[in-house]
Amino acid sequence: MSFFSLEQKWFKFVKSSQIKLLTFFLIALISIFFLSVTLGSFDFNLRDLLSRKSDSLDSIVLFEIRIPRVLLAAFVGASLGISGASLQGLFRNPLADPGLIGVSAGAALGASFVIVVGSSFFPEFIFGTFILPFSAIIGASFVISLLYIFTQGFGYQGITYMLLVGIAVNAFASVGIGILTYISTDSELRGLTFWTMGSFGGSSWQLIMPALIIISLTVLWLIPSSRKLDLLQLGEPEAYRLGVDVRRLKFKVIISSAVIVGLSVSLSGMIGFVGLVVPHLVRLLGGVNHNYLLPGSALLGASLMMGADLLSRILIQPAELPVGLITSAIGAPFFLWLIFRIRKS
Amino acid sequence: MSIEVNNLSWEIEDKSIISNISLRIDEGEILTVIGPNGAGKSSFMKLLSGDIETYFGEIYFNGVLLNDISIQERSFIRSVMSQSQEIVYDYSVKEIIEMGWLNRGLSNYSKDFDEAIQKIAIECSVENHLEQRFNTLSGGEKRRVHFARTLIQLWRPSGSLEPRYMFLDEPTANLDILHEQKMMKLIEKKKNEGIGVLLILHDLNLAAKYSNRIAIFCNGELVDIGKPKTVLTDKTLSSIYGLEMKIDKNPFRINYY
Numbered sequence: 070m071s072f073f074s075l076e077q078k079w080f081k082f083v084k085s086s087q088i089k090l091l092t093f094f095l096i097a098l099i100s101i102f103f104l105s106v107t108l109g110s111f112d113f114n115l116r117d118l119l120s121r122k123s124d125s126l127d128s129i130v131l132f133e134i135r136i137p138r139v140l141l142a143a144f145v146g147a148s149l150g151i152s153g154a155s156l157q158g159l160f161r162n163p164l165a166d167p168g169l170i171g172v173s174a175g176a177a178l179g180a181s182f183v184i185v186v187g188s189s190f191f192p193e194f195i196f197g198t199f200i201l202p203f204s205a206i207i208g209a210s211f212v213i214s215l216l217y218i219f220t221q222g223f224g225y226q227g228i229t230y231m232l233l234v235g236i237a238v239n240a241f242a243s244v245g246i247g248i249l250t251y252i253s254t255d256s257e258l259r260g261l262t263f264w265t266m267g268s269f270g271g272s273s274w275q276l277i278m279p280a281l282i283i284i285s286l287t288v289l290w291l292i293p294s295s296r297k298l299d300l301l302q303l304g305e306p307e308a309y310r311l312g313v314d315v316r317r318l319k320f321k322v323i324i325s326s327a328v329i330v331g332l333s334v335s336l337s338g339m340i341g342f343v344g345l346v347v348p349h350l351v352r353l354l355g356g357v358n359h360n361y362l363l364p365g366s367a368l369l370g371a372s373l374m375m376g377a378d379l380l381s382r383i384l385i386q387p388a389e390l391p392v393g394l395i396t397s398a399i400g401a402p403f404f405l406w407l408i409f410r411i412r413k414s
Numbered sequence: 415m416s417i418e419v420n421n422l423s424w425e426i427e428d429k430s431i432i433s434n435i436s437l438r439i440d441e442g443e444i445l446t447v448i449g450p451n452g453a454g455k456s457s458f459m460k461l462l463s464g465d466i467e468t469y470f471g472e473i474y475f476n477g478v479l480l481n482d483i484s485i486q487e488r489s490f491i492r493s494v495m496s497q498s499q500e501i502v503y504d505y506s507v508k509e510i511i512e513m514g515w516l517n518r519g520l521s522n523y524s525k526d527f528d529e530a531i532q533k534i535a536i537e538c539s540v541e542n543h544l545e546q547r548f549n550t551l552s553g554g555e556k557r558r559v560h561f562a563r564t565l566i567q568l569w570r571p572s573g574s575l576e577p578r579y580m581f582l583d584e585p586t587a588n589l590d591i592l593h594e595q596k597m598m599k600l601i602e603k604k605k606n607e608g609i610g611v612l613l614i615l616h617d618l619n620l621a622a623k624y625s626n627r628i629a630i631f632c633n634g635e636l637v638d639i640g641k642p643k644t645v646l647t648d649k650t651l652s653s654i655y656g657l658e659m660k661i662d663k664n665p666f667r668i669n670y671y
Contacts, residue, residue, distance in 0.1 A: 082512065161502050162502065163502060163503070299505075299509075299513060300513050302501050302502065302503060302505070303498060303499070303501065303510075303513060304498060304499035306465055306496070307494075307496075307498060307499075309464075309465065309485065310463055310464075310465075310488075310489060310493070310494045311489050311513065311514065311516070311567065312485055312486040312487075312488065312489030312490075312516060313485070314485050314486075352503070352504075357503040357504050357505055357509075358505070358509060
C-alpha cells in the first residue's frame, strides 16, 4: 500500500483566483525589485548601466552593494512572512508572529551571545560567519519549543497566554542582550546595536549567499506541508485520524521557522511585525488555505520588505533609517486593529 | 473482514477505564455502544481510532494489528467523527468537506472529486452552504458538514471492495428531529453499502431502531452484547442507569420516568 500519499498535488487545492493573485504578487515582487535596485542615495539608470562596461564605479555599487542588499531584504521578508504564516497555522492562532512571541528575540540573544562571549573565546573569530547564524537558529528553536510547551492544548483560547509568554521571553532576551551590552567592548557594542534596530546595510555576496541558499531550501521543504497545516485546523486528534503525522508536522514547522528566522535575524537584526501583518493581508486578499497562504506570504513578504528597505534608504537621504523602525511604524497600528477585530468576533 | 477486539484493557494512573473488553465489528453492520456517562464508551472509540498507543489486549483491523498499520493507511480504512474543536480561520464549508479527501495516487481517481463532493453535500443537506463560511453555520449545520467530511474520507470509486469502517461519537448531538432522522437514515444507507459502523448513542430508542447489535457498557466493562431486542431488558437497563425503565414489546419502545 506504499502508493498511498498525503502529499497532494499542489494546484488541486488552490483556486484559480488564488493562482491569479499569486501571479500578481510575483509581478509586484519583480517590479519592486527593479525599483529598489535603481533608486537610493545613488540612482541608477539600468539601461545606461547595462550598455556600459562593467568596471565603472556605478556597476560596482550596483552589483556589489545594492543588489545583495535588495536580495537580502527580499529573502528576509519572505522568511518572516512564511514563518509567520506557518506558525499561525501550527498554533491555530492568528496572533503568532516570530517577533511578538519572542522567536526573533531568542535569535538575537543567541547571536549577541556569540558576538560578545564568542569573540573572547575565539579572538580570531574564524568561524564567525557560521557560528553566528547557527547560534541565532539555536536561540530561535529554544524559544519556539518553550512556547510550544507552554501553549500546548490552549489553541485559540490561548492567545493572551501565548502573547504573555512572548512578553516574558522578550523581556528575558532584552535582559540577556542588556547584560551582554554592558560587558561588551566598543567594537562588539557596534555589532550589537545593529541587531536591536534591524538593517540590511553592509550585506555582501559572501555574507548572504549561504543564507539565501539555506532559506530557499527550507522554504521548499516546508511548502509541501501546507495541506497538512489545513487539516491541523480541525484539531490535532482529527488531523491525526486523517493520516497526518502530527508530531512530524510540528517538528518540521518549528525547525524550519527557527532556521529561516534565525538566519534572517543573524543577517539583518530584529525586524518586527512583518510575520504578523503579511499572512493577514494574504488571507484577506484571497483565502485561508495554506497551499495559497504559504507561497503568498513569502512573495508578499519579500515585496513589502524590499519596499520598507527602499523607504528607509530614500526618506532622509543621504542618511538611512533603520528598517525595523519602518516595519514597526506600519505594523503596530495594524496589530491594534487586529486585536479589536478579534475582540469583536 | 472485520475489526476484532480481544481482551482490551486501558488504565490511567492505575485507574481502570476499559477492562477486558472483547467484541467484533463486521462490515455492513451498525454496532451501537450505549451506557451511562463515564462507562468508557468514548475511551473505547479512541482506542479503536488509534489515538492511544499503549493498552493491554489486541485490536485487529482485517486481521492486522492496529499498531502495525501506519497512520496514513488507517485513515483509508476508518473515519472518525467526535465532538470537534473550533476552527479559527475562515474556511469555506466546501474546503472543510474537502479536508476528508485523501489522495491515494490513483490517476483516474481524482476526476470524480467534484462529483463526490456534490453528491455527499446533497446527502448531508449542506449543498446550499458550500460557498458559505464555515464559522457562520449553526451547531447542527457544522455537525452535518463534519459528517460530510467523514463520508468523503471513506469515498471510493464504485465497485471498490475495500473494507471500511466509520466511528461516530454521538453523531446526532445538536441536530433537530428532522436532521436526526436524516442522519440515521444516511448512516443506515452507508451500512448497506458495506461500511462497518461503530456508534455511540444516548437515545436508546434511536439505538434500538437502527442498530444491528448493541453493546452495553458500564464501568469500563462489557455488560452484554447482541440484538437490540435481546439485550435491552428492563433489568439490565434499570441496573446500569440506576433508573427505573420499562420496555414495551409491540411496538418496541423503551420508557423511563
